[in-house]
Amino acid sequence: MPKLIQYRDKCIGCGICHQLQPAWWRMSKRDGKATLVKGEKKNQTYVREIPLIEEELIRRVVRDCPVHIIKWV
Numbered sequence: 001m002p003k004l005i006q007y008r009d010k011c012i013g014c015g016i017c018h019q020l021q022p023a024w025w026r027m028s029k030r031d032g033k034a035t036l037v038k039g040e041k042k043n044q045t046y047v048r049e050i051p052l053i054e055e056e057l058i059r060r061v062v063r064d065c066p067v068h069i070i071k072w073v
């Protein structure tokens with residue numbers, strides 16, 4: 001199954017990922033950054049396997065993140 005990776009420390013808190021895919025992204029009230037919901041945390045990186053049914057939306061999130069910190073592998 002493909003994996004979604006977010007390099008959270010570089011997040012600028014624009015909220016685009018949350019707007020596009022609210023079930024997958026939560027905006028932190030503490031530091032204003034997005035967090036990948038149910039992502040496995042490794043230092044400041046979050047990783048989560050994604051079902052292929054989400055592929056179209058994931059492509060948009062990866063493309064539209066203005067600082068390109070969301071990767072899909």
Ligand code: SF4
Pocket residue numbers: 006010011012013014015016017018033034064065066067068069070
């Ligand atoms: S789209 Fe990118 S920069 Fe914007 S909140 Fe989401 S992870 Fe952060």
